[in-house]
Amino acid sequence: MTTSTEARQGTPSGYRILNEADLRDHLASITAVADELGGPPDRWSITEVGDGNLNLVFIVKGTSGGLAVKQALPYVRLVGESWPLPLSRAHYEHLALTHQGRLAPGLVPAIIHHDPVLALTAMELLEPHIIMRRGLVAGTTYPAFVDHVTTFMARTLFFSSDLALSAAEKKEAIASFAGNHALCKIAEDLIFTDPYRIAEQNRWTAPWLDATAADIRADLDLHVAISRLKLKFLSSAEALIHGDLHTGSIMVTERETRVIDPEFAFYGPMGFDIGAVIANLLMAYLASAGHERTNGEREGFERWVLATVEEVWTEFARKFLALWRGEATGDAYPVSLFPGEAGAARLETERQAYMARLFQDTTGFTAAKIIRRILGLAHNIDFELIEDTRQRATCEARALRLARSLMVDTASFTTIGAVTQAARELRHWEPEF
């Protein structure tokens, strides 16, 4: 197995970085793609639009339809060839997308074509969807989002866990994603390590947050907490997680939701995905003050965001528990050990206890995802688009204070209501700069 994984780390012969003309020729040669687009290939419009950090992304439009085409580069696009990154990530993304599409139909883009040699995937064009984070910055609410994202998480996590799979199926699934470690390593470094120490790539809103960043680099209780979370990320193979489930990986309209970009997928702790969603909503909430033109202008939006945080957890938990009660075909918690009415009641109590443990994990990972976006390499437009740096730093300091509390005092947050209450209390807190 090592051999095939290692082979996948190199650049396969036949791979080449496509320009728009190459891509036109390639797509024209695939019947399914040509049919989807419609009309003669020389009439197709092709535009490279990738604004992510890693890949090329082309929008292709024909006379009858459109496609989004993603090609992996053998390095990090944002940095260049000095930061190589294996093309194999396109393989794992395709694998994860296939899995998610089967389990959560309609909640990920449909795959039209995948070419393993070119590390290229053509997907349905999401129009008029926008990146959810942009909508949140603009103060837009998404009434269908909770239902969609909780269905996505409950189904993809439950059905890849020991509650749904046999141990043999799960071990094979773990192995099939084990080679994606270059992407995992990015998360390990940028989320769980660098923000807590001096690291070249770190940045923050200076000079306002200089003291806070230094405090966090000296906060040993926090370092113990993040190290425990990192260990969980390294060793808890609970479910196939998306691995990067922030609001920049979600495309929305008012009625539709699509989760994209699962190239960080691997078998890890479920709380990492749920925490990613909650963290990014909490950041949208605490960034909101920075986008007000008049005091209180976004109160309705902010109320919606906090209500959404609460519902993300409660709806996720409700759906996950319903799956567990109805479709527990896995090897964990065999029902034969919980016979009769008393057994069923005891198993139900244990299900609640399991969810309480998962909530603790979620709370810790929520905090980790907030801190990395304010003190680490990759930042969010939620905060970045606040032009007044002092105002931006004020919002960020509130989020850091919330995160510190969530990570170190995790056990005191026993309900999602306690989390939103803590966020609400910090909404008007004024840090001393």
Add this chain to the structure above:
Amino acid sequence: MTTSTEARQGTPSGYRILNEADLRDHLASITAVADELGGPPDRWSITEVGDGNLNLVFIVKGTSGGLAVKQALPYVRLVGESWPLPLSRAHYEHLALTHQGRLAPGLVPAIIHHDPVLALTAMELLEPHIIMRRGLVAGTTYPAFVDHVTTFMARTLFFSSDLALSAAEKKEAIASFAGNHALCKIAEDLIFTDPYRIAEQNRWTAPWLDATAADIRADLDLHVAISRLKLKFLSSAEALIHGDLHTGSIMVTERETRVIDPEFAFYGPMGFDIGAVIANLLMAYLASAGHERTNGEREGFERWVLATVEEVWTEFARKFLALWRGEATGDAYPVSLFPGEAGAARLETERQAYMARLFQDTTGFTAAKIIRRILGLAHNIDFELIEDTRQRATCEARALRLARSLMVDTASFTTIGAVTQAARELRHWEPEF
């Protein structure tokens, strides 16, 4: 990767079950083996001695040396072809043995020859070593055992964990053992499930333990506890564990110790291995009364066993911590997050907390390994050789009572001294039959 794993599940063409004549021809064709044995092949003595449940084991002696040759059968030897078991286990055993031999030299048998097609491994002949369990039944003490077994566990577990490996190395290692799921499944069923429910293969010392077995099948607190341990066994990829580290997998003389038979190896929770050693020592202790000819005859042996239980944990912890302090090259707990004197002190506190968590796991798995040997399919000669069934059941009932307490009240056992004290208190307890 799935493909190579699946291929390994079948019986490869070229595989055949060897009789003594076939084996002689095969071994004669391998220079390293013929040299080790010495003399003409037709003078070698070959005897099949396998008394385990799964494989053929031959003792081969030449004029200058001897070998133990183990060949996997495509089914469970004890049961026959109706219970198929993949030959791939010989591959995983060889992989684990190689890993253990590198990390704990002199504590596993040296490999002389491995044939993947025949699922056959030739190892150094361990003479005059005996299976440790037989020695314990006879009341023999092993003064070097603690040092050896704790070195074996500390080194094999530490160096395969996130404390020593990069995340990439560890993920590759997990994948390389992921195909061994048929063996894992045996543990999942026979240790974590069947003893707690009606199952055809269960047996116990009837009629004396009928009521106790029924109590355990109805004990929902215990069922929750064993289910949590099972989930940990299924999803905690902490280290490459031996997977079957009982006193029947250890060969000893007064001065030497060799750990054999790692065919159940996979990436699982460390506490499972440590708990296996402790459980089997505790069973030797509580079985000892059944092997007395006169009251108190084995007091010295029993004191040694309990002292050994304590030292297995304390020496393991001491050696594991020393490795962590000195050779922490892995991705978990990066020292850069714990700078200076204050950082070093905080990390040391966290190391102790980590060991306390590992001790809790160990305590739970200890209990699981005791219960499966008394109520499940596979029993121990520690108890089985007590001919008076009422006396045997008395010893077993004490062990079950200890195990129930260890598994359900795990948190109240914060030191290994508390575990041995509980065992000591049960040594003279008389169950009501």
